[in-house]
Amino acid sequence: MKKIINDPAAVVPEMVDGLVRAYPQILEQIPDTTAVVRADKASMVGKVAVISGGGSGHEPTHAGFVGKGMLSAAVCGQVFTSPTPDQIYEAIKASDQGRGVFMVVKNYSGDVMNFDMAKDMAEMDDIQVASIVVDDDIAVENSLYTQGRRGVAGTLFMHKILGHAAQNGASLDDLSKLAAAVLPHINTVAVALSAATVPEAGKPGFTLAEDEIEYGVGIHSEPGYRREKLRPSKALVAELLEKLDDSLHLDSDKQYAVLVNGMGATPLMEQYIFSHDLFDALAVKNITPAFTKVGNLMTSIDMAGISLTIFELADPEWLAALQAPVETIAW
Amino acid sequence: MKKIINDPAAVVPEMVDGLVRAYPQILEQIPDTTAVVRADKASMVGKVAVISGGGSGHEPTHAGFVGKGMLSAAVCGQVFTSPTPDQIYEAIKASDQGRGVFMVVKNYSGDVMNFDMAKDMAEMDDIQVASIVVDDDIAVENSLYTQGRRGVAGTLFMHKILGHAAQNGASLDDLSKLAAAVLPHINTVAVALSAATVPEAGKPGFTLAEDEIEYGVGIHSEPGYRREKLRPSKALVAELLEKLDDSLHLDSDKQYAVLVNGMGATPLMEQYIFSHDLFDALAVKNITPAFTKVGNLMTSIDMAGISLTIFELADPEWLAALQAPVETIAW
Amino acid sequence: MLTPEIARLWLENFATLIDTNKAHLSDLDTPIGDADHGNNMARGMQALTEALAAKPDLDLAGVFKTSAMALISKVGGASGPLYGTAFLEMAKAAKNSADLPTLLDAALAGVIKRGGAQVGDKTMVDAWTPLVKAVHDGTLSQAVIDEAVATTEPLVAKKGRAAYLGERGIGHRDPGAESTGYLFAALLQTEGAL
Amino acid sequence: MLTPEIARLWLENFATLIDTNKAHLSDLDTPIGDADHGNNMARGMQALTEALAAKPDLDLAGVFKTSAMALISKVGGASGPLYGTAFLEMAKAAKNSADLPTLLDAALAGVIKRGGAQVGDKTMVDAWTPLVKAVHDGTLSQAVIDEAVATTEPLVAKKGRAAYLGERGIGHRDPGAESTGYLFAALLQTEGAL
Numbered sequence A, B: 001m002k003k004i005i006n007d008p009a010a011v012v013p014e015m016v017d018g019l020v021r022a023y024p025q026i027l028e029q030i031p032d033t034t035a036v037v038r039a040d041k042a043s044m045v046g047k048v049a050v051i052s053g054g055g056s057g058h059e060p061t062h063a064g065f066v067g068k069g070m071l072s073a074a075v076c077g078q079v080f081t082s083p084t085p086d087q088i089y090e091a092i093k094a095s096d097q098g099r100g101v102f103m104v105v106k107n108y109s110g111d112v113m114n115f116d117m118a119k120d121m122a123e124m125d126d127i128q129v130a131s132i133v134v135d136d137d138i139a140v141e142n143s144l145y146t147q148g149r150r151g152v153a154g155t156l157f158m159h160k161i162l163g164h165a166a167q168n169g170a171s172l173d174d175l176s177k178l179a180a181a182v183l184p185h186i187n188t189v190a191v192a193l194s195a196a197t198v199p200e201a202g203k204p205g206f207t208l209a210e211d212e213i214e215y216g217v218g219i220h221s222e223p224g225y226r227r228e229k230l231r232p233s234k235a236l237v238a239e240l241l242e243k244l245d246d247s248l249h250l251d252s253d254k255q256y257a258v259l260v261n262g263m264g265a266t267p268l269m270e271q272y273i274f275s276h277d278l279f280d281a282l283a284v285k286n287i288t289p290a291f292t293k294v295g296n297l298m299t300s301i302d303m304a305g306i307s308l309t310i311f312e313l314a315d316p317e318w319l320a321a322l323q324a325p326v327e328t329i330a331w
Numbered sequence C, D: 001m002l003t004p005e006i007a008r009l010w011l012e013n014f015a016t017l018i019d020t021n022k023a024h025l026s027d028l029d030t031p032i033g034d035a036d037h038g039n040n041m042a043r044g045m046q047a048l049t050e051a052l053a054a055k056p057d058l059d060l061a062g063v064f065k066t067s068a069m070a071l072i073s074k075v076g077g078a079s080g081p082l083y084g085t086a087f088l089e090m091a092k093a094a095k096n097s098a099d100l101p102t103l104l105d106a107a108l109a110g111v112i113k114r115g116g117a118q119v120g121d122k123t124m125v126d127a128w129t130p131l132v133k134a135v136h137d138g139t140l141s142q143a144v145i146d147e148a149v150a151t152t153e154p155l156v157a158k159k160g161r162a163a164y165l166g167e168r169g170i171g172h173r174d175p176g177a178e179s180t181g182y183l184f185a186a187l188l189q190t191e192g193a194l
């Protein structure tokens, strides 16, 4: 394992400290936690707070999306491990402005349970809490898992849409309805060229040969649905797009937002080439995405690979929500 | 070589196409080139245009910094190869608004010559052109090179400061003076854990053992000044900071901006930990940076490593210039 | 009638059993999990013991709430929220009742609500369900506990990490069921609890 | 007096020499460079030839400007801007003069301005400098060309890629000096040029 770290056990607190000290104008660390809250308190006043969190190792997710117009707080768990409810509870308390807190949770049993617990704790304090469990990874239905689809990079669209609505004064109820409306329209699938190495584990979660790739992996190096020889970018796009098409039924009369997400070790050069091939493939279907984002947004430590999210903009207001400016580190 | 590409020879045009189609609200491709110009033409009217460019492989540099408040155009050469002057000339023509064009060039002989030629071509069209050659890499003076220091990640501070001044109406002369004033205050030095693989070459520029690192490498896998065993983040910070201190003479009465720059394959997790150690080491010197940026901003394809830039804010206005919002993909 | 004192003794006995069997629990979590259940629980029970020692004057709800908070903030993973919920639900119920079966009903309901597992999913619910019933019926014994825990062995997991293994998990005992067995064995050791 | 026609013949001859010696130039660029000088120059001269053929009615400045633009947009690397500058400076000078030595002075000044190399830095400047002088003096011959080019062999490079090699470059001839030799050899082959 070749990493720029100190003690593998101290990765999360050191990382959060470095992040907050780098961007004090955007983030504040919540005392005695590895959770962060928006520094721009004025922008939160009178609004419902949208918060998120999960295991670390997905940087810039989640802390990179905290800021005006997006998240009010983010909770950073241990690497690939759900944060504990007390930390989530602190984030709820730090971000609540009296109108309640909306939690965006990714569908992993640990995350779901710990966020639920935090909600119970907050409700004992009379803080209203609602949540959505995002499960955008369409690779999973064909796999062995029985806990449903995983939540992966498409979650960022949920953050953006809800963050925008909250900033514009939406109530907790409004956000619950909006989240439920958005959820089925976000679909993601990934391809990996290598697995992530968790610092405390010291070796990659799985191994792929120099010429092998795996379709359908999750953001914690969970197994995917097929392994095969490395193919050109165009072929990867074709495979992932077909999977998404099966699920979304792409239609040239509809509008779409696209997220091409690097998993951590894949350079932007490759992500842009993949995007080029994607635009070509979509053009064949007479589709030009109305909104596109390309970059390392929800990573899996040092995994090489790309995930592709397509989000059907069933409501025209969602496009404006995606386009609205925010003050975050990473959007 | 395990990359998400198609034809290695088509990497640059495909990449530029993907980028421009992903962000049409920010970028336009200049016809028949791999150069891009700001889409928001209104923001350029009546201003001097600040442009930059160089070999590709440093994404999001340079196109990611085109947009209101920063660059007006960027020229993307072949991978690690200076763009040809005709492409730079097209970028000059596309961005000139009658008040002249200021070019930010990194100190590589190919870049310097090709940008100079473009300037000559533009002057035959009566377009006024001025430029600065950035040479912030302090590792080089101790190496074999005889062409002076290289231009590396600190160049981004130059882009930001000049882009802000241009947006506020600075003349070409103002920009020349400002650039000359800023230049000596930007110093950078890097450490690499692995070298970059140029797609057309197919193998890394050099090889480091699993436990080896190299200090002082350039952004094209040029040799550095020392190779040694991998050490903890704290020790890397100490080494790089000492080098920078020798050159900048850090002083707790002065203000500094800091850029912790990932080289492409190093996850943000490691960059934030490195930042944590940096803040601690600076705190010992009673220094808290006034401005910090952390991320993959000037990469070397898939190199693993970090460069550290320290910029002495000798003029208090420079801090405001760094903090001013911009509308770019990557700043 | 559970008193705060009896509850504290019960939790002490549970902590001892967890500590004694820490390695065994992590061993059970090795073939079908990530080898940390013993360490997770031991870390949590240590925190619980310290938290209770620091607050000698708690009422029954306070004992359970303090215990819940300690587990919640120290265990993590899946078992943290599950045991944490169990104790939190007992704390809520203890505001109105000191009847052990009533509290355990609340705990089990919480575990099920939290994890969504049913009997047969090869989780701690497979131990909790028959053992809570045994407390109601006054039939709790070590033999009943051993039998309840053993029912997880032939199952294919539907929840938790073991679910990723599918049929390869057959024949292995669920570690969370085993630790649940200790919670009920600790009741047998605690005078006045049942 | 250089006419557009004579200039075209000169460039044709240069193109032929480059094409014939393409492999040789890249071979020279192998031990002390990146093995592309022959290919770079051949690609550029091919573009130059096509560009001139497409524009039959150019004046002298136009011939050189067209040549410069072709080299500039096709060669890349270090030699692209260097030869491109040489021709661009000749184009500028040709607006006021058709005197070959005057044009070559402008070309050499351009190469020096562009690359910043001096005589002795083991670059094409080591060939350009004595050969322009020989044209002024009326002493240009193949022997003079061979000698000028050979002076680069014992030198340690201070500019261009060979500089990275330091003393390891000693004994190798500079490829850019060799191609410059062909430019002047082409003059010898062109009736009416000198």
Ligand SMILES: Nc1ncnc2c1ncn2[C@@H]1O[C@H](COP(=O)(O)OP(=O)(O)O)[C@@H](O)[C@H]1O
Residues within 6 Å of the ligand: A109, A110, C029, C033, C034, C036, C037, C040, C041, C076, C077, C078, C079, C080, C082, C111, C114, C115, C116, C117, C122, C123, C124, C125, C159, C160, C161, C174, C175, C176, C177
């Ligand atoms: N959804 C669930 N419902 C009930 N019990 C569960 C569930 N998921 C996991 N468990 C229990 O948790 C135990 C594993 O706990 P532990 O090893 O501490 O956590 P982790 O699996 O996160 O490493 C399993 O043996 C099982 O009994």
Ligand SMILES: Nc1ncnc2c1ncn2[C@@H]1O[C@H](COP(=O)(O)OP(=O)(O)O)[C@@H](O)[C@H]1O
Residues within 6 Å of the ligand: B109, B110, D029, D033, D034, D036, D037, D040, D041, D076, D077, D078, D079, D080, D082, D111, D114, D115, D116, D117, D122, D123, D124, D125, D159, D160, D161, D174, D175, D176, D177
């Ligand atoms: N700064 C310079 N000044 C003058 N000539 C130079 C300079 N740098 C390089 N050269 C010339 O360019 C030649 C190499 O050209 P070429 O191989 O086409 O470009 P590159 O080095 O970029 O691959 C060298 O042999 C040398 O004669």
Ligand SMILES: [Mg+2]
Residues within 6 Å of the ligand: C029, C033, C034, C035, C036, C037, C077
């Ligand atoms: Mg476990």
Ligand SMILES: [Mg+2]
Residues within 6 Å of the ligand: C034, C036, C077, C078
């Ligand atoms: Mg675990």
Ligand SMILES: [Mg+2]
Residues within 6 Å of the ligand: D029, D033, D034, D035, D036, D037, D077
């Ligand atoms: Mg060469």
Ligand SMILES: [Mg+2]
Residues within 6 Å of the ligand: D034, D036, D077, D078
């Ligand atoms: Mg070359």
